[in-house]
Every structure is written in structure tokens, then in C-alpha cells.
Amino acid sequence: MADPLASLRASLAERDRFFELSSDLLCEASTDDGRFLRLNRAWVETLGYPLEDLLGHPFMDFVHPEDRDETARAASALAEGKTIFSFVNRYRHRDGSYRLLSWSSSVDPEILKIYAIARDITAIRQTELRLHHANRMESIGQLAAGVAHEINTPIQFIGDNLRFLEDAFTDLGRALLAYQRLDARAREHAGADAALLAEVTAAVHAADLPFLSAEIPRALAQSRQGVEHITGIVGAMKDFSHPDNDEKKSGDLNLALKMTLTVAHNEYKYVADVVTDFADDLPMIDCHLGELKQVFLNLLVNAAHSIGDVVAGTARRGTITVSTKREPDAVEIRIGDTGTGIPDGVLEHIFEPFFTTKEVGKGTGQGLYLSHAIVTKRHGGQFSVDTKVGSGTTMIIRLPLGNIGA
Ligand SMILES: Nc1ncnc2c1ncn2[C@@H]1O[C@H](COP(=O)(O)OP(=O)(O)OP(=O)(O)O)[C@@H](O)[C@H]1O
Ligand SMILES: [Mg+2]
Missing domain, CATH: 3.30.450.20 (PAS domain)
Known part of the structure; x- marks a missing residue:
């Protein structure tokens, strides 16, 4: 025994x-x-x-x-x-x-x-943060070309306007010079010299003073708007390259969404129109705003890709819908598209790291994995998906108002 x-x-x-x-x-x-x-x-x-x-x-x-x-x-x-x-x-x-x-x-x-x-889990967490940062840097790189393109248009009309102003002032200068000479001569002689008067009249006529006085202010105003536009784009771009530190700060989600739409414009403008519905009463919330912008960017790029798959080779365009809503205990952000929709079999994997259905170079499969982590782990929020094959997808983010800021 x-x-x-x-x-x-x-x-x-x-x-x-x-x-x-x-x-x-x-x-x-x-x-x-x-x-x-x-x-x-x-x-x-x-x-x-x-x-x-x-x-x-x-x-x-x-x-x-x-x-x-x-x-x-x-x-x-x-x-x-x-x-x-x-x-x-x-x-x-x-x-x-x-x-x-x-x-x-x-x-x-x-x-x-x-x-x-x-x-x-110290090392794993650090790797996650590095990956997250690397992904953000890569997106910035891809978007930089698009942003440069955005900057190009206002820069061009500023250049045109400035050239116009130079010519206009050359003409004006000639007229003024003639006036000065007329003024000098008129003080020497009692009466005005008939030849000089004719010259002055011709110069004033050539300069088309009424036209200039209408166009110069308009050109200046347009240039100023162009510069403001550039400042906005560059500001939005700069914001993306600032890594968040670990402190949450009070942030304006409507503004963050608007900025992200500006930065992502080049990604969707050929395939989709954007419809926005931002709640006026959206409270500021304590958050990592830079990270949330990265989430919005990932979702907008996904929406543009999905719509691109649907409208490719046709003259049709899709719609990206971006809305915010205040709820009793949360803020809800929706980013919807009229793209392919996500079939069962794909849907259960979309939040996994490195899961992608896109060809090499177009997607790395990190977008939703990181976005999910940022919403749920970093902000205690929820991330859900409403999708129908053939109709499109809406990504729904809820951030608890427990995080309400000043
Ligand atoms: N709006 C959408 N419509 C249809 N399918 C989507 C949508 N968003 C995500 N998907 C599917 O989920 C997969 C994972 O998305 P995710 O953003 O994580 O990675 P990715 O876009 O492929 O690559 P990355 O974002 O890293 O560049 C996508 O490859 C796609 O199949
Ligand atoms: Mg993506």
C-alpha cells in the first residue's frame, strides 16, 4: 500500500x-x-x-x-x-x-x-506606449503630404494677390510722383502747366484709381484670410506632433474634431462629403486630447478607406457623419460612414492588434486596437460599433462625464 x-x-x-x-x-x-x-x-x-x-x-x-x-x-x-x-x-x-x-x-x-x-507589466506597457507613439508618428508622416497640399492653395492666392498689389502700387506711385511734380510746379507758377496737367490726368487714368481703391482692400482681406487658414492648419498639424504628457487636461472635443477633420481633409475629399452635428452644450472634459484626436483621425481614415472601396470607379461620393451629443452621464461621439460595412467574421477581430484587411502599405491594423485602448483604458470610456454590410459603419465612443473639467 x-x-x-x-x-x-x-x-x-x-x-x-x-x-x-x-x-x-x-x-x-x-x-x-x-x-x-x-x-x-x-x-x-x-x-x-x-x-x-x-x-x-x-x-x-x-x-x-x-x-x-x-x-x-x-x-x-x-x-x-x-x-x-x-x-x-x-x-x-x-x-x-x-x-x-x-x-x-x-x-x-x-x-x-x-x-x-x-x-x-512595466515593459509591456512601455512597448504599448511606444507602439502608440510610433503609429501616431507614421500617421503624421502620411498626413504631412496632405497637409502640405492643403497649405498650397491659400499660399497660391496670397502669392497672386501680392503680385497684384506690387503692380498696383507701381501704378499708384507713378501717379503720385506726377502729382508731386505738379504740386511743385504749381507753387512756382501761378497757373497750372497744361502739358503737365495732361500727364497727370493720363497717369491717374492709367492707374484706374476707383478700381484700385476697390480691389486693394479686397486683395488684402483675402490675403489675411489665407494666412489665418494656414495658421489654423499648421496649428492643427503641430498639435498632432506634440506627444501628450500623462496629465489629463480640460479639452474641447468639438474643436478637436474640427481640427482633425481639417488635418484629414486630403484623406476623404475625393470620396466623401462631411456632415457635422456638434452639440452646443458639450462640456469640456478632462482628457488626453492629443490621443483622442489620434482616435478621431484613425476613424476618419478608416471611414474614407471604406467609402473609397464603395465608390471606386464611379462618380458617386459617400458621406462621413460626425456628431457629438451630451448625455446625462457621458459625452457621445459618433463617426459614421456610408462605406462597405463590416461583415461578421471580420467584426470580431477589428480591435485586435495587427488585424487588417487592407493591402500592405495601406493599413497596419493598429488603428482600432490603439483607439480602443485610448478610449477604454486611458479614459474609462466605451467603444462600440454599429455596422451593416452594404450600408456602412458608425463608430460610437462614449466618454464618462465623471471626467468633466472646468
Ligand atoms: N469604417 C470601417 N468600415 C469598414 N471596415 C472597417 C472600418 N473601420 C475598420 N474596418 C475594418 O477593420 C480593420 C482594422 O481597422 P484598423 O483601423 O485597426 O486597421 P487598418 O485601418 O487596417 O490599419 P491602420 O489603421 O493601422 O492603418 C480594417 O482593416 C477594416 O477591415
Ligand atoms: Mg485604420
């Missing part, structure tokens, strides 16, 4: 072996004061402390001060018997830096122990 003690010892040894081998952080802690009771080697690797600096200390001592309230809330949920998955907080490394840990844990109420597993 097998020795029950021997088999118990064997299974304990097996458990201990796994416990020590895990590269995830495993721990047991007491429910009443949160002291670490047992830890595996991964703690030493990840946080740099020898085990004796951790064992017997409350876990809260190592949590980033800004994350302690959230962590305490998670701990009370645990104490109520809930199991926690993917709870993220920052733990202090021995060198003073912080590591981002993602936790799963539960409590055994009988023996008052917390069992927890944590994974160091």
Missing part, C-alpha cells in the same frame, strides 16, 4: 517547485494586517529586495502612495469574498523606481489568508 504521508510530501514538493519556478510574483499575505507571509523568488528578481526585507511587512508599504486608496478598495473587495483579476498598481523597486504589477487574488476566509499572483 502507498504511504499517504510520502504522497503528501511529494505533492507539497511539487507545489513548492512550481512556486519557486514561477516568473510571476506569488504571495500569501494575512487578511488582517496585510503582512507578507510567503513569497517566491520572483519578488527578489522583480523588486530587488532580499526576501527578509519584504516578509513580515505589510504589502501596502510598497504600493505607490497614489495607488493606495484603490489598493485598499481592492483589498476590501477581497475581504468580502470577491476574486480579483487584472487589478493594476505600482510597487516600489529597491532602487526607488516603480513597477507596474497586474494582480489576480482571492482570500481563504477560513484561514484569513490572501493568495495573490502578480505579473510585472
